[in-house]
Amino acid sequence: MTRSTTSARPPGRPRSGVNAVVFAATLSTVNELGYAHATVDRIAAAAGVAKTTIYRRWPSKGALIVDCLLDAFGPLPLEGASRAAFMSSAIHWIAAKISEPGVGDAFAGVFSDAVSDPALREVLSTRLQDPYRLALQDALGEPENRVLFFIDVVVGTLLHRMGMTGEPMVDADVAALVEMVLPHFTDGPGPT
Amino acid sequence: MTRSTTSARPPGRPRSGVNAVVFAATLSTVNELGYAHATVDRIAAAAGVAKTTIYRRWPSKGALIVDCLLDAFGPLPLEGASRAAFMSSAIHWIAAKISEPGVGDAFAGVFSDAVSDPALREVLSTRLQDPYRLALQDALGEPENRVLFFIDVVVGTLLHRMGMTGEPMVDADVAALVEMVLPHFTDGPGPT
DNA sequence: CGGTATCGATACCTTTGGTAGCGAAACTGG
DNA sequence: CCAGTTTCGCTACCAAAGGTATCGATACCG
Known part of the structure; x- marks a missing residue:
């Protein structure tokens, strides 16, 4: 987990490999208590780790969450026989x-x-945003401002629904979102 | 400002008419320092009012903000020669x-x-949401879930852009948002 | 004038993100 | 084996902010 590729190990005690444990504790605590009540103390307790250890690795609660999400999302799957099919699968992917x-x-x-x-x-x-934006631009050959606009539409819609109801969007509304976006991605083959 | 229509005035000292002053102080403080740094103490100081006075009228900071926004937005203008024109003007209205x-x-x-x-x-x-949703439903004769979906799309997109950049959406992107929504509101005349 | 409710002011409580300091433990190079 | 270095858990602590309690003063009604 801690640097296994190049460059000799630096002096001192190496970090214990608890990043994955902290990520899991973060998601389960957030799932259980909600974001605001998932305090750093609680996350540390759930991970069996001291709070100071967390602040030694991430400079803030927000940075911890971002890294945790980065770990949870993984790379954008670049699949789709056409541009429309690719966008459809991408929207369903992030909704899932x-x-x-x-x-x-x-x-x-x-x-x-x-x-x-x-x-x-x-x-x-x-x-978070830049890597996925660049992946979309490379895959679809779209200009940056257009990609940013559709990220705003898709992610904004998903987040707004969740913010208002506390639950993720239902499949029917995800499908409606796809139907709304697809007409703008009809030309040419997909990235696969 | 304080109950001028029906029912005799209740006993005790009447509330001073500073709601409008507090609203103005709230918006200017938020504009100056951002939402998180616009603390209730600062808003009270900007309004020339004690913090306890604010908590006597609004149960929480959130409730104060909601009332402030309600005051700032006012009623949805129900104008438009066609359904498409109405939706276009509504989107531009909320963006403005x-x-x-x-x-x-x-x-x-x-x-x-x-x-x-x-x-x-x-x-x-x-x-906030219910009144505008009901106004839209009445004006357009749309079912509730469809109205909620388009509110999510429009408001979510506007808020997500603002959340990521700190600035409201530019006119070009508002126009793109309108272009994306309009095809779903083409039939029949508008509410005017 | 008596009753009632609001006013400003101050002090206070609680939660929470984040920091400082400490001794103990883990690792490296000599 | 030992000196040096870094991380570990632990405890104590700080500052900011939402929110509450109390109190004397004030404004209004009957």
């Missing part, structure tokens, strides 16, 4: 991810905090 | 409101807090 226990609440929560926290906004953009 | 100083930040901030606060979510739904 958001529906996983704890993921949706953590996702919505970190976006919430970012509204009033420019530093967190920067972390969120750089580590 | 969100662009007003402080309004957008307060709007995004209260939605943010609501994600982890079911009580605030209830206030937000009952006092």
Whole structure:
């Protein structure tokens, strides 16, 4: 877990491999208590780790959540026989991810905090939004502002519904979202 | 300002008419410092009012913000020669409101807090979302779930962009949003 | 004038994100 | 085996912020 590839190990006691344990504890705590009540103390207790250990590895609660989400989402699956099929699968993919226990609440929560926290906004953009935006641009050959617009539409709609109901969007509304977006991605073959 | 229509005035000292002053102080403070840094203490100081006075009138910061937004938005203008024209003007209307100083930040901030606060979510739904949803349903004759879906799309997109950039959506993207929604509202005349 | 409810002011409580300091443990190189 | 370095858990602590309690003063009604 801790640097196994290049460069000799630095001096001192190596970090214990508890990142995965902390991520799991984070999602389960958020799933159980909601984002605001999932305090760093509780997450540390659930992971069987001292709070200071968490702050030694992540500079803030927001950064921890972002890394946790990065671990939970993984890479965007680049599949689809056509541009429309690709966008459809991508929308269903993120909707399914958001529906996983704890993921949706953590996702919505970190976006919430970012509204009033420019530093967190920067972390969120750089580590989460930018990679997926670039992957979409490469796969579809779309200009940046157009990709950003459709990310706003898809993610904004999913998050707003979750923010208002506390539950992820139902399949029928995800399908409606797909139907709304698809006409804008009809030309040319998909990235597969 | 304080009950001028029916029923005899209740006993005791009447409330001073500072609601409007508090609303103005709230928006200007949010505009100046952002939602999270616009603490109740600061808002009270900006309004020239004691913090206890604010908590005597609104049970929480969230409820204050919701009332402030209600005051800032006013009723949805029910104008449009066709359903498409009505939806277009409604989308531009809310985009313009969100662009007003402080309004957008307060709007995004209260939605943010609501994600982890079911009580605030209830206030937000009952006092802000429901009235506009009902107005849309009456004006367009649309079923509730369809109206809720398009509210999610429009408001979610606007708020997500603001949450990621700190600034309201530019006109070009608002126009793109309109273009995306309009095909779903083509039949029949408008509510005017 | 008596009853009632609001006013500003102050002090206070609680939660929570985040930090500092400490001794113990784990690892490396000599 | 030992010195050096870094992480570990633990405890104590700080500051910010939402929210509450109390109190004397004030405004209004009958």
